[in-house]
Amino acid sequence: MKLNTDMRVNRVTDEVWEIPVTEKAGMLVPARIYATPGILQTMDRGVFDQVTNVACLPGIARYALCMPDGHWGYGFPIGGVAAFDTRSGIISPGGVGYDVNCGMRLIRTDLTLEDVQPKLDRLMTELFRRVPAGVGAAGFIRLNRGSFEGVMTRGARWCIEEGYGWHRDLAHIEEGGCIVGADPSNVSDHAVGRGINQLGTLGSGNHYLEVQVVSSNRVFDSETATAFGITGQDQIVVMVHCGSRGFGHQVASDYLKIFEKAMRRYGISVKDPQLACAPFRSPEGQDYFSAMNCAANTAFANRQVITHQIREAFATVFGRSAEELGMELVYDVAHNIAKVERYSEGDLLVHRKGSTRAFGPGSPDLPWDFQKTGQPVICGGSMETGSYLLVGTDRAVSETFGSTMHGSGRTMSRAQAKKSIRGEQLQQEMSRRGILVKAVSMSGLAEEAGVAYKNISDVVETVDRAGITKKVAELRPIGNIKG
């Protein structure tokens, strides 16, 4: 098998591959990659280099992991999972990602394709108007520093208090939409300046809002799907992919600078400057953790405000309230975050970067209605191919620190994608295939063409066969909004 690395990669199972500690000086634990042989062969060299760099970081537990949607990232690979002892280990902004709490949200409806198809153009226009996207877009909520601090500390709870959502939404958001320990005093004025006008905005790049349909023949586990509010039968759902916008990025950039200096003080050396880190228990580590939690809460709030706008748009177009339309939140999951969780080794700081928490049935972190099923896991594919709803498993908890994939993963650079297709052409082709796209930037649209991504079904099959999540339903796009 030809791989993009000179390192030895041993087969553990058909879906799990291990790079032993002998393959790179300084590795403290082996690196494990979840992939089929076919996916492993398409993984870029960065995945192998970076996951083994992560395996060298102080305090790392068990394995440095990479999911099948993995590809090169800043410091850590996208798709990376690494857990560190909270007493002796580190925290790294590179392990969280610049877009702190970038994540996925899925909203169900009682509408069917038959209801929506005749009004799809109007619906997408209304959504495009209500959910600002693209460069420099500002949200409709005007905040001062004090109220923005409320967003940072209370996250989606702040939104509910302000009337942007329903109280029961909170139970269906990871951490109840509000992570404790967020301290705005550790956030720079620069970060506040960038974030204060962005609440309720989508951003650009791979972020999107998508109207999707769930067909009965694409529901793989009807019992779990029903528990998640998914009936199939050409049911309409709405998916949102976005994060903490410029605010989270500035928090990460600020602390990378601080950590570059702190590493010298703590005698830590790393293989890549983007792996800059500090001991988790150090003042710098704790300051970043609390600032990162501010950004995570802001991302939960961002998706909550967008949800409010989505509900308003549907109510306007269909002439019924969002409650009458059954627009309940299925779930909201982070895929760029670091959290303290308890495993057999004790309390670990689990970094997930382009990886989703995937807790199995009975987890005390899940609400009562998901106790029997396990946690919903929302994975976004390319805008042309569709997305998946999965469910977490006990095996994920025992094997991968309760983690799984997050999306399909790129195989082609943005610059290459733009050379291979024009945005206008892609928009017309998708329209012919029944997917209505509204985009702020045509060049940005071309960069997100399906050809630039792995086939998400292949990635999903890998985690399903590995048992770290199970398939529930496939979601097919019919309308897409991009920045």
Next chain:
Amino acid sequence: MHSYQFLDDIAIADLAFRAEGDSVEELFHAATEALLETLADPSTVAVTWERRIEHVCGALDELLFEWLSDLVYWKDAAGVVFHEADLSVVQKDTTWTLAAVLRGAPVDRTTQILHNDVKGVTKHLYEVKQQGMRWYAQVVVDV
């Protein structure tokens, strides 16, 4: 003389460019134009917003990094995209000073051709160097 080009294979999920110029100032012009173009087509952006910016730095690579990060900051903080930047870069003893006037307009998707919402400038494979008589920079921006 200065120029820039976007790079295909440096950052699979993001964007990268190489800028070059006959002088440090020309290099800064090239990198600025690359970043402005990454955000929006500058020819479609009017001039209704202006900001004076000054930076003093001991290291030239840090100075360019700070300046490019400023563009990203003002894009978000003021909700603008840019038409142009007048700038000068002067070395005195061991410090470099950048003085610039950044010009642009509030984002307006009805009149401007918008491109990518850059979230930040990164230090991944970042470099500023002189080869012979020419200055080069490689920059990866997170989108």
